[in-house]
Amino acid sequence: MEPISHVNGAAIPFGRKNVDTDVIIPAHWLKTISREGLGQGAFEAVKTEDGNVFVDPQYEGAPILIAGDNFGCGSSREHAAWALLDMGLKCVIAPSFSDIFSGNAFKNGILTVALPQEAIDRLMEVAQTDPIDVDLETQTVTTPFQDRYAFEIDSFRKHCLLNGLDEVGLTLGKVGKIAEYEDKAASGLPFLAKTVASAA
Amino acid sequence: MTENPRTLYEKIWDAHVVDRQEDGTCLVYIDRHLVHEVTSPQAFEGLRVAGRKVRRPDLTLAVPDHNLPTTARIDADGKELPIADPQSAQQLSALKANAPDFGIRYIDATDREQGIVHVVGPEQGFSLPGATIVCGDSHTACHGGIGALAFGIGTTEVEHVLASQTLLLRQSKTMEVRVDGDLSPGVTPKDLILHIVGVIGTAGGTGYVIEYRGSVFEKMSVEGRLTVCNMSIEGGARAGIVAPDETTFEYLKGRPYAPKGEDWDKAIAWWKSIATDPGASFDKSVVIDAADIQPTVTWGTSPEDTVAIGGVVPSPESFADASKQQAAKVSLEYMGLEPGTKLTDVEVENIFIGSCTNSRIEDIRAAAKVLKGRKKAANVKWAIVVPGSGLVKQQAEAEGLDRIITDAGLEWREPGCSACLAMNPDKVPAGERCASTSNRNFTGRQGPGSRTHLMSPAMAAAVAITGRLTDVRDLVEIQA
Numbered sequence: 133m134e135p136i137s138h139v140n141g142a143a144i145p146f147g148r149k150n151v152d153t154d155v156i157i158p159a160h161w162l163k164t165i166s167r168e169g170l171g172q173g174a175f176e177a178v179k180t181e182d183g184n185v186f187v188d189p190q191y192e193g194a195p196i197l198i199a200g201d202n203f204g205c206g207s208s209r210e211h212a213a214w215a216l217l218d219m220g221l222k223c224v225i226a227p228s229f230s231d232i233f234s235g236n237a238f239k240n241g242i243l244t245v246a247l248p249q250e251a252i253d254r255l256m257e258v259a260q261t262d263p264i265d266v267d268l269e270t271q272t273v274t275t276p277f278q279d280r281y282a283f284e285i286d287s288f289r290k291h292c293l294l295n296g297l298d299e300v301g302l303t304l305g306k307v308g309k310i311a312e313y314e315d316k317a318a319s320g321l322p323f324l325a326k327t328v329a330s331a332a
Numbered sequence: 333m334t335e336n337p338r339t340l341y342e343k344i345w346d347a348h349v350v351d352r353q354e355d356g357t358c359l360v361y362i363d364r365h366l367v368h369e370v371t372s373p374q375a376f377e378g379l380r381v382a383g384r385k386v387r388r389p390d391l392t393l394a395v396p397d398h399n400l401p402t403t404a405r406i407d408a409d410g411k412e413l414p415i416a417d418p419q420s421a422q423q424l425s426a427l428k429a430n431a432p433d434f435g436i437r438y439i440d441a442t443d444r445e446q447g448i449v450h451v452v453g454p455e456q457g458f459s460l461p462g463a464t465i466v467c468g469d470s471h472t473a474c475h476g477g478i479g480a481l482a483f484g485i486g487t488t489e490v491e492h493v494l495a496s497q498t499l500l501l502r503q504s505k506t507m508e509v510r511v512d513g514d515l516s517p518g519v520t521p522k523d524l525i526l527h528i529v530g531v532i533g534t535a536g537g538t539g540y541v542i543e544y545r546g547s548v549f550e551k552m553s554v555e556g557r558l559t560v561c562n563m564s565i566e567g568g569a570r571a572g573i574v575a576p577d578e579t580t581f582e583y584l585k586g587r588p589y590a591p592k593g594e595d596w597d598k599a600i601a602w603w604k605s606i607a608t609d610p611g612a613s614f615d616k617s618v619v620i621d622a623a624d625i626q627p628t629v630t631w632g633t634s635p636e637d638t639v640a641i642g643g644v645v646p647s648p649e650s651f652a653d654a655s656k657q658q659a660a661k662v663s664l665e666y667m668g669l670e671p672g673t674k675l676t677d678v679e680v681e682n683i684f685i686g687s688c689t690n691s692r693i694e695d696i697r698a699a700a701k702v703l704k705g706r707k708k709a710a711n712v713k714w715a716i717v718v719p720g721s722g723l724v725k726q727q728a729e730a731e732g733l734d735r736i737i738t739d740a741g742l743e744w745r746e747p748g749c750s751a752c753l754a755m756n757p758d759k760v761p762a763g764e765r766c767a768s769t770s771n772r773n774f775t776g777r778q779g780p781g782s783r784t785h786l787m788s789p790a791m792a793a794a795v796a797i798t799g800r801l802t803d804v805r806d807l808v809e810i811q812a
């Protein structure tokens with residue numbers, strides 16, 4: 133995973149609320165067995181709307197997306213995060229995110245920043261003409277016009293994002309504790325600790 | 333030692349914490365992992381690249397469901413028929429190869445036990461009360477109906493569970509949805525959960541695990557509870573759960589993977605002990621009166637867009653919040669509906685009875701009861717009934733339900749996800765409506781341009797007969 137500490141550049145002023153995962157990447161794109169190339173299918177339906185921001189050359193390759201409330205609701209498909217990554221996005225700013233989506237985004241090194249609607253409104257305006265700066269180290273979003281918004285992030289997530297740490301590797305470092313749990317479960321909760329081998 | 337009163341969720345959580353980090357994130361043990369073909373190839377690829385193994389193949393079960401066509405899978409000579417769509421075929425064969433490569437049990441598309449993961453898990457007794465269950469699919473919440481803490485995960489998490497049998501999680505807040513009283517005759521668990529999602533909204537449960545409590549759930553069958561918990565995700569919650577009770581134990585006993593002998597007795601004792609303690613508090617509580625619930629359908633493109641069948645299509649102005657007004661306007665345009673139209677005047681051309689929400693034997697029975705001795709309306713062009721598993725199919729056929737269904741002019745198909753998300757060839761044509769027993773009515777969900785109305789199996793069967801949205805109680809006599 134790429135470490136991420138600072139994102140600076142054009143921000144796509146999308147702003148829509150309740151953007152579900154079918155909008156981010158429609159189901160017919162889920163048939164791939166690889167993580168790459170999904171950017172093409174990202175926001176497929178939105179891209180057919182008149183005057184949409186995704187086909188505007190001004191925002192081509194932009195690293196930031198600005199959206200409305202409840203971004204990423206719907207299915208657990210991680211393809212949504214891969215699609216955003218494949219589009220070149222590194223950060224999504226919205227008033228709130230669905231739990232599963234923000235987890236998936238984080239695991240793929242995409243920073244999700246939750247800010248109040250007033251801040252979003254202002255950033256939408258700035259993004260029409262100017263770049264936006266997101267600094268993970270100091271947990272702030274700034275604009276060239278002295279706007280400055282602080283955001284919260286879980287300290288573990290921050291640590292992993294800053295260092296590009298892979299969660300699976302981190303967890304396997306605790307394999308002793310996992311084995312200990314399994315021993316305990318085998319006697320305490322034997323019915324959960326195994327499945328019947330003879331089952332069909 | 334006297335302990336603080338805890339909820340069911342908190343007890344399951346506490347029993348599964350392997351390690352607690354300083355910041356409160358916990359490494360949580362996973363008891364059962366269901367794997368299907370869509371969200372697993374990249375996880376297996378990740379394991380291979382890193383040279384990792386599956387830690388507990390014995391706690392993992394793989395079954396294909398999303399891409400499978402629901403037409404015949406073997407020809408007259410018993411030979412497996414090819415999958416026409418090359419991408420679907422590629423995903424399916426990846427699972428078929430990955431499972432044995434990593435030592436995982438695999439149910440093949442041609443096996444009688446094959447079905448939708450969320451139907452297969454409980455049916456096989458693989459899903460158990462008090463267990464932590466995950467699958468790379470948001471409707472894993474379904475298994476909460478059996479009393480499990482079950483939730484959907486993304487592909488990187490699938491890889492994490494395969495490699496370590498654990499997940500890194502933060503504990504959720506607790507929410508109680510209490511429904512006391514009796515559901516009116518003709519009102520089903522599906523109507524109930526559509527009503528609940530309508531009340532709490534699609535973000536109402538975000539950050540919470542819901543426990544469904546009250547006499548309505550106590551009296552409900554396990555299959556009904558699976559239907560309710562299935563759509564917890566539509567209410568924004570990661571999981572929904574109903575406390576295991578005698579009904580649950582009765583349902584599980586003797587199923588292939590269910591514990592046996594001494595383990596079964598130990599299991600029952602523990603399962604009884606994990607119910608929410610008297611005096612335990614929830615972070616949020618929603619109380620619904622069962623008597624308020626009518627057969628319910630959706631009118632828009634969000635599962636919260638619900639309305640009782642006796643009502644009319646709402647006008648955007650009827651919503652308080654400006655963004656909801658805007659969303660309603662867009663929805664109505666997409667759905668081709670005029671505010672004020674009586675729902676029962678809306679004509680429907682397609683019927684889909686199936687999906688992990690409503691494809692179990694009770695659902696097929698409910699649909700067959702309405703279809704019995706009747707014929708599909710002339711304007712209904714496409715009507716399919718897709719059982720949730722090969723075993724449901726077998727049971728339905730043993731009861732003669734398939735004949736009732738085909739005599740009424742509907743098609744009886746092979747098990748799978750089918751038109752729920754239309755990854756396979758079962759799609760609703762653009763601009764046409766579908767009365768669907770699935771769980772999502774998102775734009776394009778059942779095929780580009782498709783217009784979905786969510787409802788119960790009995791209601792969808794009634795629509796098949798009349799060709800328009802219908803109150804099933806007007807069609808068949810419902811006994812109290």
Ligand code: SF4
Binds near residue numbers: 449450469688750
């Ligand atoms: S039936 Fe539908 S909701 Fe259920 S697992 Fe399949 S695609 Fe997902």
